Amino acid sequence: MDYYLFGIFLLACGAAAATGAVFQPGRWYETLEKPPWTPPNWMFPLAWTTIYLLISFAGARVAVLEGNAYAMAFWASQAAFSTLWTPIFFGLRRMKGALLVMVPLWLSVAGCTLANFQLDFLAGLAFLPYMAWVTVAAALNASVWRLNPGVKPIVPADL
C-alpha cells in the first residue's frame, strides 16, 4: 500500500471528522427523545475512527487499480456527504434535511462497497462496517426526527 495515498484519503476523512469536533451534540442532543436502540455516546467517535481508517485503507488499495472509476467517484461522493451531514443536523437542527443527506450518503457508500468488491476483496470488506454504521445512522436520524416534532431549526443568518 502507498502510504501517501492512504494519508490523502485519511485527510479527506479529516474534513468529516472536523464536523464532529466543531458541531458538538452538547446538551441539546441529550434532551432529544431517542429510540431504545440508540448507540451509547462513546461508540460514535470509536465507530467513525475505525471507519475512517478502514475506508482510507480501501481507497489507497483501489486507487492504484485499473478500472477504479466508479469506486473512486463514489469514494469522493461519500466523503462530501459525510462532511455535510453533521452541520445540517447539529449546526442547523434540520432533521428532515439531514435525513435527505442520508440518501446520497447511503447510496454512495453502497456504490463504493459494490465497486470495491469487484476490484479488490479486502477493499470491499473494509467498507462493510461503514455500510452497517451508515444504515444505523440513517435509521437513528429518521427515528429522532419522528420522536421530536417540536425541534426548531437554527437560522445562523438571523442571529
Place this chain on the structure above:
Amino acid sequence: MDYYLFGIFLLACGAAAATGAVFQPGRWYETLEKPPWTPPNWMFPLAWTTIYLLISFAGARVAVLEGNAYAMAFWASQAAFSTLWTPIFFGLRRMKGALLVMVPLWLSVAGCTLANFQLDFLAGLAFLPYMAWVTVAAALNASVWRLNPGVKPIVPADL
C-alpha cells in the same frame, strides 16, 4: 466521457453546493467589513456552478485513466474540504477556523490540478479556474478575518 461518472462527481459537488444553499450569508455577511476587491455577490454562485461542472468533467475524464490514484485521492479531498468550509464560516462564524480549512482545500485543489495535468491536458485546464477561485476565496477569508476582529462565533450546542 462516461456521463454516469460525470453525474456521480457532480453529485459529490452537490454536497458542497448544498452548504451554500442552507448556510446563507444573509444580513450578517452584509455587515462585515470587506476588502475593496471582494467579488460581487452574484459572482459566487456563478463561479461555483462553473467550477462544479468543470471539475466533474475533469473527474470523469481522469477516473477512467490508468495511474489516476493521486488525482482521485485529491479530488475526494477537495470535495470534502469544500463541503466543510461554508458551515464553519457561515454556520459557526469561525473565521480563523474557516481559514484553517482553506489550507487542505487549497493543497488538495493544487494537488489535483498537477496530477490531472500529468494524465490529461483538458482535465488539468478544467481545474485552473478552481485553483484561481480558491486562492481568491482564501485571501478573502483571511482579509475578512483581519478586518472583523469582534465577530462572535455561534455555538449551536448552547442555543
